[in-house]
Amino acid sequence: MQEEAFDLGAEVNDFTSRQSGMGAVVSFTGIVRDIAAGLEAMQIEHYPGMTEKALAGIAEEASARWSLGDVLVIHRHGALAPDEMIMMVATSSPHRADAFQAAEFLMDYLKSRAPFWKKEVTRDGADWVDAKDADEDALSRW
């Protein structure tokens, strides 16, 4: 959890250099997309205290389900501009299938079970982003 930007490449390199005996490292990065109305900012609110617990819980669950070396989750809050990175996850595993599945699992759970809320601010006003049914549905596969 942090307000400031992170350096994706440096984080991925650090994460990878800390691994030993891992054959696979997967990273995912979520980026602020512009919208039709012209996005001025994406504001991300979170629930201090619960956020950290939820992220740790999701990471633990991933580690219990797959053979992982390590898990990294970084999520920003505050006001972000289009093309800024919102968050990232990284996973390492001896096997590529585990690294991929764990990263997808982390993302699906982060989307719908970690206490973050996005608000899109445009010239015309500001709107909370609606949760997508597809994101909730994505959880059912795990």
Added chain:
Amino acid sequence: MQEEAFDLGAEVNDFTSRQSGMGAVVSFTGIVRDIAAGLEAMQIEHYPGMTEKALAGIAEEASARWSLGDVLVIHRHGALAPDEMIMMVATSSPHRADAFQAAEFLMDYLKSRAPFWKKEVTRDGADWVDAKDADEDALSRW
């Protein structure tokens, strides 16, 4: 295709900074794992000419199947030491599911359809790595 090492973090950052309107970037990195006998080197042979065509074909196929901004594939050849990075792929997409699926597709096809062969060199000798049935089976899901 290159013999020299690549900087994963720099590649991921470059790749991400070239994207616009993409909400998701996924990267995968394959790393030389040590083996029980003590790996001195992993030698990677390839088929110059065909390799480039095969990689371009696999990347095109991924772009046809999913909504992607861009695709990056780097694969080394020559002699690599344990914990060195063998290869990486990166994908960008407006949506995370596409970025993840395309990256997994690229990996599954790279494993079994791009002309690379690995040889493990240990103190006791050298052995070609056998293709895994699981890798061939992985293709059937696409």
Added chain:
Amino acid sequence: MDVLYFAWVRERIGRPKDNIETGAATVRDLVEELRAREARYEMAFADLDALRVAVDQELADFDAPLAGVREVAFFPPMTGG
């Protein structure tokens, strides 16, 4: 008990937090108490299907008991990632 509000729940109620004395047995009872307070609470809690609740920082449902609980939070479905 601390009652926290996030996202549009916070905006509709006009504050991030209340500290209240309550004998409510469940989250649902607490919601009824809050609704009875003022129109802006009534508005924020008009549609429980649109809300999620956390009890002591764990996701819970509206039937969760409140005995011994220190913190309850109300918010819309989460949209992180």
Added chain:
Amino acid sequence: MDVLYFAWVRERIGRPKDNIETGAATVRDLVEELRAREARYEMAFADLDALRVAVDQELADFDAPLAGVREVAFFPPMTGG
């Protein structure tokens, strides 16, 4: 026609490449010709199930025709990534 060998096929045959004149109609016919050359070819091509073939740098099967083909390559199943 250039005939290329990779990985253990190259090692068994003891060279990376042959340039040969052949009237072989298919890859399978070419394999029979090569097998007849020397014991090391016979050994390399003993089990076709363990081999893959590319015709003009595209994966193909052993029944692929060779008319107009400039390059054929034999190798074990690939193990990249």
